[in-house]
Amino acid sequence: xxxxxxxxxxxxxxxxxxxxxxxxxxxxxxxxxxxxxxxxxxxxxxxxxxxxxxxxxxxxxxxxxxxxxxxxxxxxxxxxxxxxxxxxxxxxxxxxxxxxxxxxxxxxxxxxxxxxxxxxxxxxxxxxxxxxxxxxxxxxxxxxxxxxxxxxxxxxxxxxxxxxxxxxxxxxxxxxxxxxxxxxxxxxxxxxxxxxxxxxxxxxxxxxxxxxxxxxxxxxxxxxxxxxxxxxxxxxxxxxxxxxxxxxxxxxxxxxxxxxxxxxxxxxxxxxxxxxxxxxxxxxxxxxxxxxxxxxxxxxxxxxxxxxxxxxxxxxxxxxxxxxxxxxxxx
Ligand code: BYC
Numbered sequence: 001x002x003x004x005x006x007x008x009x010x011x012x013x014x015x016x017x018x019x020x021x022x023x024x025x026x027x028x029x030x031x032x033x034x035x036x037x038x039x040x041x042x043x044x045x046x047x048x049x050x051x052x053x054x055x056x057x058x059x060x061x062x063x064x065x066x067x068x069x070x071x072x073x074x075x076x077x078x079x080x081x082x083x084x085x086x087x088x089x090x091x092x093x094x095x096x097x098x099x100x101x102x103x104x105x106x107x108x109x110x111x112x113x114x115x116x117x118x119x120x121x122x123x124x125x126x127x128x129x130x131x132x133x134x135x136x137x138x139x140x141x142x143x144x145x146x147x148x149x150x151x152x153x154x155x156x157x158x159x160x161x162x163x164x165x166x167x168x169x170x171x172x173x174x175x176x177x178x179x180x181x182x183x184x185x186x187x188x189x190x191x192x193x194x195x196x197x198x199x200x201x202x203x204x205x206x207x208x209x210x211x212x213x214x215x216x217x218x219x220x221x222x223x224x225x226x227x228x229x230x231x232x233x234x235x236x237x238x239x240x241x242x243x244x245x246x247x248x249x250x251x252x253x254x255x256x257x258x259x260x261x262x263x264x265x266x267x268x269x270x271x272x273x274x275x276x277x278x279x280x281x282x283x284x285x286x287x288x289x290x291x292x293x294x295x296x297x298x299x300x301x302x303x304x305x306x307x308x309x310x311x312x313x314x315x316x317x318x319x320x321x322x323x324x325x326x327x328x329x330x331x
Contacts, residue, residue: 020221025151028094036220039213040150041097042111043222048088049106049113053287055081057121058130066124073170074127080163087160091152107292115273116203118281119196125178125188126196131171133193133200133238139164140234141204144224172241179246186246193242194250201265202273204231210270235263 012031019026026032059078065071089099105111116134121127142161148154178185205227208214217223225233235254242249253266275281 020149023149023221025154026149027151035216037095039217039220039222040153041092041095043217044088044092044095044153045097045102045105046112046114048085048092048102049111050117051081051085051088053106053113053117053291054134055085056287056290057117057119057283058127060121061124061127064124065127070124070174077131077167077170080167084156084160084163087156088153091150091156094152103295107288107295109279109288112277114203115276115281116199117287118276118283119199120283122195123188123192125175125185125192128171128174128178128189129192129196131167131169132175132241133171133196134203135164135167135171136238136241137200137203137234139168140230140237144230147221147224149221172245175245175247189245190247193247197250198268198272199276201231201235201268202276204228204234206270206273232262235265239263 013033016026016030016032016036019030026036055078058074062071062074062078065074089102092102093099102111106113116137121130139161142157142164145157146154146161148157175189178189205211205214208226208228211227214223214226218226239249239254239256251266253264255264257264276284279285
């Protein structure tokens with residue numbers, strides 16, 4: 001339903017509320033409260049930045065992949081992440097955001113990206129664990145976003161989730177292969193799981209009681225579940241996968257609670273998360289510096305693309321004018 005079609009004088013805010021209440025989508029030309037627009041830009045931009053920065057930890061392993069097969073898989077995965085970033089920047093543009101400005105905000109630290117990508121990928125087992133756990137957490141968080149109330153974001157998420165599913169499986173398959181290898185390979189996998197487990201739980205955001213945005217985002221049906229519910233769902237989904245793989249999740253408090261029908265688990269180190277989000281994680285400076293270098297290095301490509309588009313537009317205009325003049329002569 002497009003509220004811009006509404007009769008003059010109609011209460012646009014009430015119509016926005018009705019669209020949300022009926023579980024319909026808000027589309028780019030619809031009227032929306034400025035706070036809704038700002039929230040969507042904030043979340044989609046942060047998500048887009050995460051995809052683009054998220055190319056770095058795994059991208060570092062493309063030249064060192066142990067076989068042609070692993071290299072081809074990794075290359076495809078990292079390219080998918082670039083594609084996800086592009087869909088998401090486009091979704092942000094439908095809200096009036098400017099892509100160059102979004103990149104500037106990322107590079108200058110004024111917009112966030114997921115804390116998880118500020119941890120290093122130290123061995124090739126990390127590539128598998130990123131696929132299994134990081135992409136697994138991303139799926140848990142993003143499948144409900146396919147039903148988000150903002151149309152372009154919801155539609156982008158459908159394709160992204162399909163690709164994330166392949167990413168998760170390739171990670172798990174890589175780890176299965178390593179776990180059936182040597183004792184050294186199994187130790188590498190366990191070490192990677194030990195390092196990534198807690199940072200992955202941070203991906204879901206702070207506990208709901210401390211989350212600044214959850215209540216409003218749930219009322220607007222941007223978020224369909226709270227951060228804690230999705231974190232719990234991820235833990236419950238992952239425990240049997242860890243058992244099948246033969247690794248131990250590094251949490252002594254992790255155990256099945258029959259009463260709740262869910263796993264109990266230990267407290268995330270929220271101080272560490274705050275530090276990482278504030279820019280003080282192990283790789284924050286390196287990740288942003290590399291993104292800035294890539295952006296600066298691409299300046300000539302952007303300039304050439306703009307010059308090329310201007311030339312094409314000029315030629316099209318000249319051809320149109322020549323056509324009109326020709327028609328005039330023929331008549
Ligand atoms: N890291 O009120 P809250 C991927 C911020 S891409 C950093 O709960 P919200 C992948 C939050 O922004 C993974 N910051 O916020 C890519 C807020 O600060 P501001 C990215 C975090 O938005 C490549 C403040 O803390 N996924 O999976 O309601 C390869 C309070 O939080 C984090 C998405 O972006 C964090 N972990 O909920 C492989 C999914 N958590 O902005 C994989 C879409 C929270 O008020 N995003 N903050 O200054 C979301 O679902 C939500 O934005 C979040 C946070 C659940 C992340």
